[in-house]
Amino acid sequence: MAWLLPQALRCVGEILVCRGPSFDTVHGFNVKCLWGWELMVTIDKAAEGLELLKESILEHVAAHPDGIGNSEIARDLHLESDFQGKQKNYLTWSVIGLLVNDGQLVQEKRGRFAFYRIPVGSEDR
Secondary structure, eight states, X not given: OTTHHHHHHHHHHHHHTOOSSXXXXXXXXXXXXXXXXXXXXXXXXXXXXXXXXXXXXXXXXXXXXXXBOHHHHHHHTTOOOOBTTXXXXXXHHHHHHHHHHTTSXXXXXXXXXXXXXXXXXXXXX
């Protein structure tokens, strides 16, 4: 049984170095490479980018204690976006939604507009 561990580690190593979604034969098994090195780097980049967006938005909102709207956040941070001229600023709106769901931002309705601010008591964090 001791011979299985080195063989298993070698097999895992071969799976991790494959590039992109492809079928490879590793020790007689057909393996779809979904978690190869390239994909892991891509996931890490996306996670890092999301965290940077969250931090930027939180810092900007903190500078506006009375609250700030999504359009202003997108414009001020140069993150304005659209899809074929419609659905404007969904990038910041989606990240703001994550922050609201996590309790890091609160939403206040003022008429038909929504403003976002840091929750009371969490400014010192």
